[in-house]
Amino acid sequence: MEHKLREFFDNALKEVSLDCTVFGFHEGELKVLLLRWKGTEEWSLPGGHILLDESADDAAGRILSQRTGLSDVFLQQFYTFGNVNRYVYHPEKELLEKLEATFGKGFFDGIIFRRTVSIGYFALVEFAQVQPTPDWFTDECRWWSLAEVPRLLFDHNEMIERALKALRQRIRNQPVGYNLLPEKFTMPELQRLYETILDRPFDRRNFQKLLMSYDILERLEEKRVGAANKSPYLYRFVKEKYDRAGLEGISFSM
Amino acid sequence: MEHKLREFFDNALKEVSLDCTVFGFHEGELKVLLLRWKGTEEWSLPGGHILLDESADDAAGRILSQRTGLSDVFLQQFYTFGNVNRYVYHPEKELLEKLEATFGKGFFDGIIFRRTVSIGYFALVEFAQVQPTPDWFTDECRWWSLAEVPRLLFDHNEMIERALKALRQRIRNQPVGYNLLPEKFTMPELQRLYETILDRPFDRRNFQKLLMSYDILERLEEKRVGAANKSPYLYRFVKEKYDRAGLEGISFSM
DNA sequence: CCAAAAGTGTTTTTATTACACCCATGA
DNA sequence: TCATGGGTGTAATAAAAACACTTTTGG
Structure with a gap:
Protein backbone atom coordinates (compact mmCIF):
# COMPACT_ATOMS: atom_id res chain seq x y z
CA MET A 1 0.00 0.00 0.00
CA GLU A 2 2.80 2.30 0.84
CA HIS A 3 4.23 1.29 -2.46
CA LYS A 4 1.05 2.30 -4.25
CA LEU A 5 1.09 5.70 -2.58
CA ARG A 6 4.63 6.45 -3.66
CA GLU A 7 3.75 5.35 -7.14
CA PHE A 8 0.84 7.80 -7.06
CA PHE A 9 3.13 10.64 -6.09
CA ASP A 10 5.53 9.75 -8.87
CA ASN A 11 2.69 10.63 -11.23
CA ALA A 12 1.33 13.61 -9.36
CA LEU A 13 2.23 17.21 -8.66
CA LYS A 14 3.81 17.43 -5.24
CA GLU A 15 3.89 21.14 -4.55
CA VAL A 16 0.26 21.67 -5.46
CA SER A 17 -2.66 20.18 -3.63
CA LEU A 18 -6.35 20.73 -3.84
CA ASP A 19 -9.05 20.87 -1.18
CA CYS A 20 -12.82 20.73 -1.58
CA THR A 21 -15.44 22.35 0.57
CA VAL A 22 -18.47 20.20 -0.11
CA PHE A 23 -21.73 21.91 0.80
CA GLY A 24 -24.92 19.99 1.44
CA PHE A 25 -28.27 21.20 2.74
CA HIS A 26 -30.19 19.13 5.26
CA GLU A 27 -32.79 19.90 7.88
CA GLY A 28 -32.57 23.59 7.19
CA GLU A 29 -28.83 23.72 7.70
CA LEU A 30 -25.78 24.02 5.51
CA LYS A 31 -23.37 21.16 6.09
CA VAL A 32 -19.84 20.39 4.98
CA LEU A 33 -18.14 17.06 4.52
CA LEU A 34 -15.10 16.43 6.73
CA LEU A 35 -12.61 13.61 7.18
CA ARG A 36 -11.04 12.32 10.40
CA TRP A 37 -7.42 11.27 10.07
CA LYS A 38 -6.50 7.72 11.02
CA GLY A 39 -5.54 7.28 14.64
CA THR A 40 -6.35 10.90 15.52
CA GLU A 41 -9.22 13.20 16.40
CA GLU A 42 -8.07 15.66 13.76
CA TRP A 43 -10.44 16.66 10.97
CA SER A 44 -9.79 18.17 7.58
CA LEU A 45 -11.43 18.89 4.27
CA PRO A 46 -11.32 16.25 1.55
CA GLY A 47 -8.41 16.92 -0.75
CA GLY A 48 -5.60 15.43 -2.72
CA HIS A 49 -3.07 15.91 -5.45
CA ILE A 50 -3.29 16.46 -9.17
CA LEU A 51 -2.03 13.74 -11.50
CA LEU A 52 0.43 14.77 -14.17
CA ASP A 53 -1.98 14.03 -16.99
CA GLU A 54 -5.03 15.53 -15.34
CA SER A 55 -6.30 19.10 -15.13
CA ALA A 56 -6.93 20.68 -11.74
CA ASP A 57 -10.67 20.59 -12.39
CA ASP A 58 -10.53 16.91 -13.30
CA ALA A 59 -8.56 16.17 -10.16
CA ALA A 60 -11.17 17.94 -8.06
CA GLY A 61 -13.89 15.92 -9.75
CA ARG A 62 -12.02 12.69 -9.17
CA ILE A 63 -11.40 13.41 -5.51
CA LEU A 64 -14.97 14.49 -4.96
CA SER A 65 -16.32 11.44 -6.66
CA GLN A 66 -14.15 9.22 -4.47
CA ARG A 67 -15.44 10.90 -1.28
CA THR A 68 -19.11 11.13 -2.21
CA GLY A 69 -19.83 8.56 -4.90
CA LEU A 70 -21.16 11.35 -7.11
CA SER A 71 -20.04 12.38 -10.53
CA ASP A 72 -20.86 15.52 -12.48
CA VAL A 73 -21.28 17.57 -9.38
CA PHE A 74 -21.26 21.32 -9.35
CA LEU A 75 -17.65 22.14 -8.58
CA GLN A 76 -15.84 25.41 -8.84
CA GLN A 77 -12.45 26.76 -7.99
CA PHE A 78 -12.66 29.79 -5.70
CA TYR A 79 -9.23 30.66 -4.32
CA THR A 80 -5.69 29.39 -4.16
CA PHE A 81 -4.10 29.29 -0.75
CA GLY A 82 -0.47 30.20 -0.98
CA ASN A 83 0.56 31.41 2.46
CA VAL A 84 3.85 30.24 3.90
CA ASN A 85 2.21 29.56 7.22
CA ARG A 86 -0.62 27.45 5.86
CA TYR A 87 0.39 24.83 8.41
CA VAL A 88 -0.06 27.01 11.45
CA TYR A 89 -2.65 24.64 12.77
CA HIS A 90 -0.79 21.64 11.78
CA PRO A 91 0.19 20.39 15.19
CA GLU A 92 3.10 19.48 12.98
CA LYS A 93 5.14 17.27 15.23
CA GLU A 94 2.28 15.78 17.24
CA LEU A 95 0.21 14.99 14.19
CA LEU A 96 3.13 13.39 12.45
CA GLU A 97 3.84 11.28 15.53
CA LYS A 98 0.27 10.12 15.76
CA LEU A 99 0.17 9.31 12.09
CA GLU A 100 3.48 7.48 12.21
CA ALA A 101 2.09 5.42 15.07
CA THR A 102 -0.61 4.33 12.65
CA PHE A 103 1.24 4.20 9.36
CA GLY A 104 4.73 3.30 10.50
CA LYS A 105 7.78 5.41 11.25
CA GLY A 106 9.21 7.29 8.28
CA PHE A 107 6.17 6.54 6.20
CA PHE A 108 5.56 10.16 5.36
CA ASP A 109 9.09 10.95 4.27
CA GLY A 110 8.78 12.06 0.69
CA ILE A 111 5.02 12.39 0.92
CA ILE A 112 4.71 15.41 3.15
CA PHE A 113 6.42 18.15 1.19
CA ARG A 114 8.40 21.18 2.24
CA ARG A 115 5.83 23.60 0.95
CA THR A 116 2.58 23.24 -0.91
CA VAL A 117 0.07 25.59 -2.42
CA SER A 118 -3.52 24.44 -2.34
CA ILE A 119 -6.27 25.20 -4.83
CA GLY A 120 -9.61 25.61 -3.06
CA TYR A 121 -12.74 24.24 -4.69
CA PHE A 122 -16.28 24.31 -3.46
CA ALA A 123 -18.93 21.81 -4.41
CA LEU A 124 -22.70 21.84 -4.12
CA VAL A 125 -24.24 18.41 -3.73
CA GLU A 126 -27.56 16.85 -2.92
CA PHE A 127 -27.23 15.74 0.66
CA ALA A 128 -29.22 12.54 0.37
CA GLN A 129 -27.27 11.30 -2.63
CA VAL A 130 -23.90 11.39 -0.92
CA GLN A 131 -22.16 8.25 0.33
CA PRO A 132 -19.48 9.73 2.58
CA THR A 133 -16.37 7.63 2.07
CA PRO A 134 -13.08 8.10 3.91
CA ASP A 135 -9.84 7.95 1.96
CA TRP A 136 -6.70 6.07 2.66
CA PHE A 137 -5.46 8.56 5.25
CA THR A 138 -8.68 8.80 7.17
CA ASP A 139 -11.12 6.50 8.85
CA GLU A 140 -14.23 8.61 9.03
CA CYS A 141 -16.04 10.83 6.58
CA ARG A 142 -19.16 12.65 7.69
CA TRP A 143 -21.27 15.78 7.48
CA TRP A 144 -20.85 18.60 9.95
CA SER A 145 -23.18 21.53 10.41
CA LEU A 146 -21.33 24.68 9.45
CA ALA A 147 -21.86 26.11 12.93
CA GLU A 148 -20.33 23.05 14.59
CA VAL A 149 -17.23 22.62 12.45
CA PRO A 150 -14.32 22.00 14.84
CA ARG A 151 -10.88 23.43 14.53
CA LEU A 152 -9.46 21.77 11.43
CA LEU A 153 -6.00 20.82 10.29
CA PHE A 154 -3.93 23.26 8.25
CA ASP A 155 -5.76 26.34 7.00
CA HIS A 156 -8.97 24.47 6.36
CA ASN A 157 -11.15 26.62 8.60
CA GLU A 158 -10.15 29.62 6.53
CA MET A 159 -10.90 27.63 3.40
CA ILE A 160 -14.45 26.97 4.53
CA GLU A 161 -14.94 30.63 5.37
CA ARG A 162 -13.79 31.68 1.94
CA ALA A 163 -15.80 28.96 0.24
CA LEU A 164 -18.91 30.23 1.98
CA LYS A 165 -18.14 33.75 0.84
CA ALA A 166 -17.70 32.48 -2.71
CA LEU A 167 -21.01 30.66 -2.51
CA ARG A 168 -22.72 33.81 -1.24
CA GLN A 169 -21.16 35.80 -4.01
CA ARG A 170 -22.21 33.26 -6.57
CA ILE A 171 -25.80 33.09 -5.44
CA ARG A 172 -26.33 36.70 -6.41
CA ASN A 173 -25.38 36.15 -10.04
CA GLN A 174 -26.39 32.62 -10.70
CA PRO A 175 -29.11 30.27 -9.64
CA VAL A 176 -28.15 27.87 -6.89
CA GLY A 177 -30.35 25.07 -5.76
CA TYR A 178 -30.35 22.61 -8.58
CA ASN A 179 -27.31 21.02 -7.05
CA LEU A 180 -28.33 21.28 -3.42
CA LEU A 181 -31.97 20.23 -3.44
CA PRO A 182 -33.68 17.00 -4.44
CA GLU A 183 -35.36 16.98 -7.82
CA LYS A 184 -38.70 18.09 -6.43
CA MET B 1 24.25 34.09 -14.03
CA GLU B 2 23.05 30.65 -14.82
CA HIS B 3 24.37 29.75 -11.43
CA LYS B 4 22.25 32.45 -9.82
CA LEU B 5 19.15 31.17 -11.57
CA ARG B 6 19.63 27.63 -10.39
CA GLU B 7 20.21 28.92 -6.92
CA PHE B 8 16.91 30.78 -7.18
CA PHE B 9 15.07 27.64 -8.15
CA ASP B 10 16.61 25.75 -5.24
CA ASN B 11 14.71 28.16 -3.03
CA ALA B 12 11.52 28.37 -5.04
CA LEU B 13 8.50 26.28 -5.81
CA LYS B 14 8.95 24.62 -9.17
CA GLU B 15 5.52 23.26 -9.96
CA VAL B 16 3.75 26.52 -9.20
CA SER B 17 4.24 29.71 -11.10
CA LEU B 18 2.43 32.99 -11.05
CA ASP B 19 1.49 35.43 -13.80
CA CYS B 20 0.31 39.02 -13.54
CA THR B 21 -2.01 40.87 -15.84
CA VAL B 22 -1.07 44.48 -15.19
CA PHE B 23 -3.74 46.94 -16.27
CA GLY B 24 -3.02 50.58 -16.95
CA PHE B 25 -5.25 53.28 -18.39
CA HIS B 26 -3.87 55.74 -20.91
CA GLU B 27 -5.39 57.87 -23.65
CA GLY B 28 -8.79 56.39 -23.06
CA GLU B 29 -7.58 52.83 -23.46
CA LEU B 30 -6.92 49.90 -21.17
CA LYS B 31 -3.40 48.61 -21.59
CA VAL B 32 -1.50 45.59 -20.33
CA LEU B 33 2.17 45.12 -19.72
CA LEU B 34 3.90 42.44 -21.79
CA LEU B 35 7.41 41.06 -22.07
CA ARG B 36 9.29 39.95 -25.17
CA TRP B 37 11.50 36.93 -24.71
CA LYS B 38 15.18 37.24 -25.52
CA GLY B 39 16.06 36.41 -29.07
CA THR B 40 12.43 35.91 -30.08
CA GLU B 41 9.33 37.78 -31.12
CA GLU B 42 7.31 35.93 -28.53
CA TRP B 43 5.45 37.88 -25.86
CA SER B 44 4.12 36.83 -22.48
CA LEU B 45 2.75 38.20 -19.26
CA PRO B 46 5.15 39.07 -16.48
CA GLY B 47 5.43 36.18 -14.09
CA GLY B 48 7.71 34.10 -11.96
CA HIS B 49 8.01 31.62 -9.18
CA ILE B 50 7.28 31.73 -5.48
CA LEU B 51 10.16 31.55 -3.04
CA LEU B 52 9.94 28.96 -0.31
CA ASP B 53 9.72 31.55 2.43
CA GLU B 54 7.32 33.85 0.64
CA SER B 55 3.55 33.81 0.27
CA ALA B 56 1.99 33.77 -3.18
CA ASP B 57 0.77 37.34 -2.66
CA ASP B 58 4.23 38.48 -1.65
CA ALA B 59 5.72 36.81 -4.70
CA ALA B 60 3.24 38.60 -6.93
CA GLY B 61 4.14 41.90 -5.26
CA ARG B 62 7.84 41.24 -5.69
CA ILE B 63 7.52 40.31 -9.35
CA LEU B 64 5.30 43.28 -10.06
CA SER B 65 7.63 45.64 -8.33
CA GLN B 66 10.54 44.31 -10.38
CA ARG B 67 8.65 44.87 -13.64
CA THR B 68 7.14 48.27 -12.84
CA GLY B 69 9.19 49.89 -10.11
CA LEU B 70 6.02 50.23 -8.05
CA SER B 71 5.30 48.90 -4.60
CA ASP B 72 2.00 48.65 -2.76
CA VAL B 73 0.05 48.26 -5.95
CA PHE B 74 -3.45 46.93 -6.08
CA LEU B 75 -2.95 43.25 -6.76
CA GLN B 76 -5.42 40.43 -6.54
CA GLN B 77 -5.48 36.76 -7.31
CA PHE B 78 -8.31 35.86 -9.69
CA TYR B 79 -7.88 32.32 -10.96
CA THR B 80 -5.48 29.41 -10.94
CA PHE B 81 -4.71 27.86 -14.28
CA GLY B 82 -4.34 24.14 -13.93
CA ASN B 83 -4.97 22.66 -17.34
CA VAL B 84 -2.70 19.95 -18.66
CA ASN B 85 -2.50 21.66 -22.02
CA ARG B 86 -1.54 25.06 -20.69
CA TYR B 87 1.36 24.99 -23.13
CA VAL B 88 -0.71 24.59 -26.24
CA TYR B 89 0.68 27.79 -27.61
CA HIS B 90 4.09 27.12 -26.46
CA PRO B 91 5.73 26.51 -29.81
CA GLU B 92 7.48 24.16 -27.45
CA LYS B 93 10.37 22.97 -29.55
CA GLU B 94 10.86 26.09 -31.63
CA LEU B 95 10.78 28.39 -28.62
CA LEU B 96 13.21 26.23 -26.74
CA GLU B 97 15.55 26.20 -29.71
CA LYS B 98 15.48 29.96 -30.05
CA LEU B 99 16.03 30.41 -26.36
CA GLU B 100 18.88 27.91 -26.30
CA ALA B 101 20.46 29.87 -29.13
CA THR B 102 20.46 32.85 -26.79
CA PHE B 103 21.06 31.25 -23.43
CA GLY B 104 23.16 28.26 -24.43
CA LYS B 105 22.28 24.68 -25.11
CA GLY B 106 20.88 22.74 -22.17
CA PHE B 107 20.45 25.90 -20.18
CA PHE B 108 16.81 25.26 -19.47
CA ASP B 109 17.23 21.69 -18.27
CA GLY B 110 15.94 21.67 -14.74
CA ILE B 111 14.35 25.10 -15.11
CA ILE B 112 11.49 24.29 -17.44
CA PHE B 113 9.41 21.79 -15.52
CA ARG B 114 7.31 18.87 -16.59
CA ARG B 115 4.08 20.47 -15.45
CA THR B 116 3.24 23.68 -13.70
CA VAL B 117 0.13 25.27 -12.35
CA SER B 118 -0.01 29.04 -12.54
CA ILE B 119 -1.76 31.42 -10.19
CA GLY B 120 -3.21 34.36 -12.08
CA TYR B 121 -3.08 37.83 -10.52
CA PHE B 122 -4.31 41.09 -11.90
CA ALA B 123 -2.92 44.46 -10.96
CA LEU B 124 -4.23 47.98 -11.39
CA VAL B 125 -1.53 50.59 -11.72
CA GLU B 126 -1.18 54.22 -12.58
CA PHE B 127 0.12 54.20 -16.13
CA ALA B 128 2.43 57.19 -15.80
CA GLN B 129 4.15 55.85 -12.70
CA VAL B 130 5.29 52.62 -14.31
CA GLN B 131 8.88 52.05 -15.41
CA PRO B 132 8.51 48.97 -17.60
CA THR B 133 11.53 46.79 -16.92
CA PRO B 134 12.30 43.48 -18.64
CA ASP B 135 13.47 40.52 -16.59
CA TRP B 136 16.33 38.21 -17.13
CA PHE B 137 14.54 36.12 -19.74
CA THR B 138 13.28 39.02 -21.79
CA ASP B 139 14.68 42.06 -23.47
CA GLU B 140 11.64 44.26 -23.83
CA CYS B 141 8.81 45.25 -21.52
CA ARG B 142 6.11 47.55 -22.78
CA TRP B 143 2.45 48.45 -22.73
CA TRP B 144 0.03 47.02 -25.27
CA SER B 145 -3.49 48.19 -25.88
CA LEU B 146 -5.85 45.40 -24.99
CA ALA B 147 -7.23 45.33 -28.51
CA GLU B 148 -3.76 44.90 -30.01
CA VAL B 149 -2.39 42.19 -27.76
CA PRO B 150 -0.73 39.61 -30.04
CA ARG B 151 -0.90 35.89 -29.64
CA LEU B 152 1.00 35.19 -26.45
CA LEU B 153 3.03 32.30 -25.16
CA PHE B 154 1.38 29.54 -23.12
CA ASP B 155 -2.20 30.24 -22.02
CA HIS B 156 -1.56 33.93 -21.45
CA ASN B 157 -4.24 35.19 -23.82
CA GLU B 158 -6.78 33.26 -21.81
CA MET B 159 -5.31 34.73 -18.65
CA ILE B 160 -5.85 38.26 -19.89
CA GLU B 161 -9.41 37.44 -20.86
CA ARG B 162 -10.14 36.07 -17.42
CA ALA B 163 -8.36 38.94 -15.73
CA LEU B 164 -10.55 41.39 -17.60
CA LYS B 165 -13.63 39.47 -16.55
CA ALA B 166 -12.43 39.57 -12.96
CA LEU B 167 -11.86 43.31 -13.22
CA ARG B 168 -15.34 43.80 -14.66
CA GLN B 169 -16.79 41.69 -11.91
CA ARG B 170 -14.91 43.61 -9.30
CA ILE B 171 -15.93 47.00 -10.57
CA ARG B 172 -19.54 46.26 -9.74
CA ASN B 173 -18.87 45.60 -6.08
CA GLN B 174 -15.94 47.78 -5.30
CA PRO B 175 -14.65 51.16 -6.38
CA VAL B 176 -11.94 51.03 -9.02
CA GLY B 177 -10.00 54.02 -10.11
CA TYR B 178 -7.81 54.94 -7.20
CA ASN B 179 -5.19 52.62 -8.59
CA LEU B 180 -5.65 53.40 -12.25
CA LEU B 181 -5.91 57.18 -12.31
CA PRO B 182 -3.53 59.91 -11.23
CA GLU B 183 -4.25 61.55 -7.91
CA LYS B 184 -6.38 64.27 -9.44
C1' DC C 1 -61.47 22.83 16.46
C1' DC C 2 -56.99 24.33 16.68
C1' DA C 3 -52.16 25.16 15.57
C1' DA C 4 -49.06 25.35 11.91
C1' DA C 5 -47.61 26.66 7.64
C1' DA C 6 -48.82 27.86 2.68
C1' DG C 7 -51.31 30.38 -0.91
C1' DT C 8 -52.10 34.82 -2.81
C1' DG C 9 -52.07 40.98 -4.80
C1' DT C 10 -51.72 45.55 -4.04
C1' DT C 11 -49.61 49.74 -2.46
C1' DT C 12 -45.62 52.39 -1.18
C1' DT C 13 -41.14 53.41 -1.58
C1' DT C 14 -36.85 53.50 -3.71
C1' DA C 15 -33.74 53.12 -7.49
C1' DT C 16 -32.88 53.63 -12.33
C1' DT C 17 -33.26 55.63 -16.63
C1' DA C 18 -34.10 59.13 -19.97
C1' DC C 19 -33.56 63.51 -21.40
C1' DA C 20 -31.81 69.21 -23.06
C1' DC C 21 -30.10 73.57 -22.33
C1' DC C 22 -26.60 76.75 -21.06
C1' DC C 23 -21.65 77.83 -20.18
C1' DA C 24 -16.62 78.30 -20.42
C1' DT C 25 -12.57 77.69 -23.07
C1' DG C 26 -8.91 77.95 -26.72
C1' DA C 27 -8.23 78.29 -31.39
C1' DT D 1 -17.26 83.59 -33.11
C1' DC D 2 -17.43 78.96 -33.19
C1' DA D 3 -16.62 74.19 -32.12
C1' DT D 4 -15.88 71.31 -28.30
C1' DG D 5 -16.94 69.29 -24.23
C1' DG D 6 -18.52 70.17 -19.30
C1' DG D 7 -21.91 71.65 -15.84
C1' DT D 8 -26.46 70.86 -14.10
C1' DG D 9 -31.99 68.86 -12.45
C1' DT D 10 -36.42 66.84 -13.17
C1' DA D 11 -39.84 63.72 -14.72
C1' DA D 12 -41.06 58.94 -16.04
C1' DT D 13 -40.46 54.27 -15.36
C1' DA D 14 -39.10 50.14 -13.27
C1' DA D 15 -37.72 47.51 -9.42
C1' DA D 16 -37.86 46.37 -4.60
C1' DA D 17 -39.99 46.35 -0.22
C1' DA D 18 -43.73 46.27 2.88
C1' DC D 19 -47.72 44.36 4.17
C1' DA D 20 -52.53 40.67 6.03
C1' DC D 21 -55.95 37.68 5.39
C1' DT D 22 -57.65 33.22 3.94
C1' DT D 23 -56.97 28.25 3.17
C1' DT D 24 -55.62 23.56 3.99
C1' DT D 25 -53.94 19.99 6.73
C1' DG D 26 -53.11 16.55 10.54
C1' DG D 27 -53.56 15.82 15.17
Missing part, protein backbone atom coordinates in the same frame (compact mmCIF):
# COMPACT_ATOMS: atom_id res chain seq x y z
CA PHE A 185 -38.98 20.61 -3.66
CA THR A 186 -41.36 23.21 -2.34
CA MET A 187 -41.01 26.95 -2.58
CA PRO A 188 -40.58 27.32 1.20
CA GLU A 189 -37.76 24.76 1.04
CA LEU A 190 -36.01 26.72 -1.68
CA GLN A 191 -36.54 29.87 0.34
CA ARG A 192 -35.00 28.26 3.42
CA LEU A 193 -31.98 27.29 1.33
CA TYR A 194 -31.50 30.89 0.27
CA GLU A 195 -32.10 32.12 3.80
CA THR A 196 -29.57 29.67 5.15
CA ILE A 197 -26.88 30.51 2.64
CA LEU A 198 -27.33 34.26 2.97
CA ASP A 199 -28.20 34.09 6.66
CA ARG A 200 -31.17 36.39 6.50
CA PRO A 201 -34.94 36.13 6.08
CA PHE A 202 -36.97 36.90 2.98
CA ASP A 203 -40.57 37.78 2.45
CA ARG A 204 -42.41 34.74 1.11
CA ARG A 205 -44.37 36.62 -1.51
CA ASN A 206 -41.45 38.63 -2.80
CA PHE A 207 -39.21 35.58 -2.82
CA GLN A 208 -41.63 33.54 -4.87
CA LYS A 209 -42.25 36.42 -7.26
CA LEU A 210 -38.53 36.95 -7.87
CA LEU A 211 -37.62 33.29 -8.25
CA MET A 212 -40.48 32.68 -10.67
CA SER A 213 -39.45 35.74 -12.67
CA TYR A 214 -36.20 34.00 -13.67
CA ASP A 215 -38.25 31.46 -15.55
CA ILE A 216 -36.18 28.50 -14.42
CA LEU A 217 -38.77 26.80 -12.22
CA GLU A 218 -41.77 24.72 -13.09
CA ARG A 219 -44.63 24.27 -10.69
CA LEU A 220 -45.95 20.71 -10.63
CA GLU A 221 -49.47 19.51 -10.00
CA GLU A 222 -48.25 17.47 -7.04
CA LYS A 223 -48.17 18.75 -3.53
CA ARG A 224 -46.19 17.65 -0.55
CA VAL A 225 -48.51 16.02 1.96
CA GLY A 226 -47.98 14.79 5.50
CA ALA A 227 -47.63 17.96 7.56
CA ALA A 228 -50.36 19.47 9.69
CA ASN A 229 -50.80 22.39 7.36
CA LYS A 230 -51.81 23.35 3.88
CA SER A 231 -49.93 21.20 1.36
CA PRO A 232 -47.34 23.17 -0.55
CA TYR A 233 -46.86 22.75 -4.28
CA LEU A 234 -43.81 20.94 -5.56
CA TYR A 235 -41.48 22.64 -8.03
CA ARG A 236 -38.60 21.51 -10.13
CA PHE A 237 -35.91 23.27 -12.08
CA VAL A 238 -36.16 23.22 -15.83
CA LYS A 239 -32.60 22.13 -16.47
CA GLU A 240 -32.07 23.86 -19.82
CA LYS A 241 -33.41 27.15 -18.55
CA TYR A 242 -31.51 26.79 -15.29
CA ASP A 243 -28.27 26.21 -17.16
CA ARG A 244 -28.92 29.10 -19.47
CA ALA A 245 -29.58 31.36 -16.51
CA GLY A 246 -26.32 30.14 -15.02
CA LEU A 247 -24.41 31.12 -18.12
CA GLU A 248 -26.13 34.41 -18.78
CA GLY A 249 -26.31 35.37 -15.15
CA ILE A 250 -29.22 36.53 -13.06
CA SER A 251 -29.42 39.23 -10.47
CA PHE A 252 -30.68 37.97 -7.16
CA SER A 253 -30.94 41.27 -5.36
CA MET A 254 -33.18 40.78 -2.37
CA PHE B 185 -8.71 63.60 -12.31
CA THR B 186 -11.90 64.92 -13.82
CA MET B 187 -15.30 63.31 -13.71
CA PRO B 188 -15.31 62.71 -17.48
CA GLU B 189 -11.95 60.97 -17.14
CA LEU B 190 -13.32 58.70 -14.45
CA GLN B 191 -16.34 58.06 -16.59
CA ARG B 192 -14.17 57.13 -19.56
CA LEU B 193 -12.31 54.67 -17.34
CA TYR B 194 -15.57 52.98 -16.40
CA GLU B 195 -16.76 53.05 -19.98
CA THR B 196 -13.52 51.51 -21.16
CA ILE B 197 -13.51 48.73 -18.59
CA LEU B 198 -17.15 47.87 -19.08
CA ASP B 199 -17.12 48.66 -22.79
CA ARG B 200 -20.31 50.67 -22.80
CA PRO B 201 -21.38 54.30 -22.51
CA PHE B 202 -22.95 55.99 -19.50
CA ASP B 203 -25.07 59.06 -19.15
CA ARG B 204 -22.91 61.87 -17.76
CA ARG B 205 -25.45 63.09 -15.25
CA ASN B 206 -26.38 59.68 -13.95
CA PHE B 207 -22.74 58.62 -13.75
CA GLN B 208 -21.78 61.64 -11.68
CA LYS B 209 -24.80 61.26 -9.43
CA LEU B 210 -24.05 57.60 -8.72
CA LEU B 211 -20.33 58.01 -8.17
CA MET B 212 -20.86 60.94 -5.82
CA SER B 213 -23.46 58.97 -3.91
CA TYR B 214 -20.77 56.54 -2.75
CA ASP B 215 -19.18 59.37 -0.82
CA ILE B 216 -15.64 58.42 -1.79
CA LEU B 217 -14.85 61.40 -3.99
CA GLU B 218 -13.96 64.95 -3.15
CA ARG B 219 -14.40 67.76 -5.63
CA LEU B 220 -11.51 70.21 -5.56
CA GLU B 221 -11.58 73.92 -6.24
CA GLU B 222 -9.12 73.46 -9.08
CA LYS B 223 -10.12 72.85 -12.62
CA ARG B 224 -8.26 71.31 -15.51
CA VAL B 225 -7.38 74.01 -18.01
CA GLY B 226 -5.91 73.84 -21.49
CA ALA B 227 -8.67 72.39 -23.62
CA ALA B 228 -10.92 74.38 -25.92
CA ASN B 229 -13.94 73.87 -23.71
CA LYS B 230 -15.32 74.59 -20.30
CA SER B 231 -12.76 73.61 -17.65
CA PRO B 232 -13.83 70.51 -15.77
CA TYR B 233 -13.45 70.27 -12.01
CA LEU B 234 -10.76 68.05 -10.58
CA TYR B 235 -11.69 65.33 -8.11
CA ARG B 236 -9.74 63.06 -5.87
CA PHE B 237 -10.54 59.94 -3.92
CA VAL B 238 -10.75 60.28 -0.17
CA LYS B 239 -8.53 57.33 0.64
CA GLU B 240 -10.12 56.30 3.93
CA LYS B 241 -13.62 56.40 2.48
CA TYR B 242 -12.47 54.71 -0.69
CA ASP B 243 -10.89 51.89 1.30
CA ARG B 244 -13.94 51.53 3.51
CA ALA B 245 -16.15 51.33 0.43
CA GLY B 246 -13.79 48.67 -0.89
CA LEU B 247 -14.20 46.59 2.23
CA GLU B 248 -17.91 47.08 2.69
CA GLY B 249 -18.68 46.87 -0.98
CA ILE B 250 -20.71 49.13 -3.21
CA SER B 251 -23.17 48.35 -5.89
CA PHE B 252 -22.28 49.88 -9.22
CA SER B 253 -25.37 48.94 -11.14
CA MET B 254 -25.48 51.13 -14.19
